[in-house]
Amino acid sequence: MNKTLEKIHVAIADDHAMVREGLKQILELEDDIEVIAQASNGEEALDIAREKQPDVxxxxxNMPGMNGLQAIKEIKNEKVPSKIIVLTIHEDREYLFKTLHMGAEGYVLKDADPNILIEAIRSxxxxxxxxxGNMTKELIKEFKRITSNTKEKSEDSNLTSREKEVLALIAEGLINREIAKRLYISEKTVKNHVSNIFKKLNVTDRTQAAIYAYKNNITSQTTQDHL
Structure with a gap:
């Protein structure tokens, strides 16, 4: 007898009804995602977070009344367990850093491929x-600015050549499916490599791995040079 698939419960907060409905239709094509609520402003998002506690x-x-930034602040202050992904048009370092500082767990642009948003929700x-990906580069730029006056010794992580290739592509912002295509390997193999990279580097997410790649000059060019 098959086990019932445990779904990720998602709420969508956006002031445009067509955007919400479009997102709902895209997300619910996935067997493991269910949209359980929608909000048109920050106040409604806060009420949904309190009452329904969606997973994501x-x-x-930009929403009327209480905006998304205010809603994130309130949700995090009240220690609601829901994870928050900022879904925005703002390709701006300032908004990225502000929302991460407030406690948001993700940042995705509205013009992203649906696969990116789906991977973000699962992650x-x-x-x-x-x-x-392209916003990860903004984080790395900020990291470079902060650490420009300090010399970092390159760390020995015992990464294999293939793992360095995968890490370099993570740092470029590629998702697993894109890495698999680039390296002519299966997506499952990429996932295994990513898991091994995280363990060896003692990191928990792709952004931390990308910063490690920057610190240690692991790029697509350097990995190709050694092939």
Whole structure:
């Protein structure tokens, strides 16, 4: 007898009804995701977080009344267990850092491929942080600025050549499916490599792994040079 698949319960907070409905239709094509509530502003998002405690809330920033930033602050202050992914048009370092500082677990742009959003939901639900690839680069730029006056000794992580290739592509912001295509391997093999990389580097998410790659100059070019 098959076990019932445990679904990730998602709430969508966006002031445009068509955006909410479009997202709902896309997400519910996945067997493990169910949209249980929708909100058109921050107040409604806060009420949903309190009453329904969805696993993941997709939170727009610009909404009338209480905006997404205020809603994130209130939800985190009240220690509601829901994870929050900011889903926004703002490709802006300031918003990225502000929402992460407030406690958001993810940051995805509205024009992202649906596969990116789906991977973000699954990653955040499993306890990882998820920053969309090109925004990860903004984090690395900030890291570079902060550490520009300190010299980091390269660490010996015992990564294999293949794991370094995968890590370099993680740092470029590629999702597992894209890495599999680039390296001509299966997505399952990529997942195994990513798991091994996290263990060896003692990190818990792709952003931390990307920062390690930057610190140790692990890039697609350097890995190709050694092949």
């Amino acid at each position: 809330i997709l939170m727009d920033i 955040v639900n499993s306890g990882e942080a998820y920053i969309q």
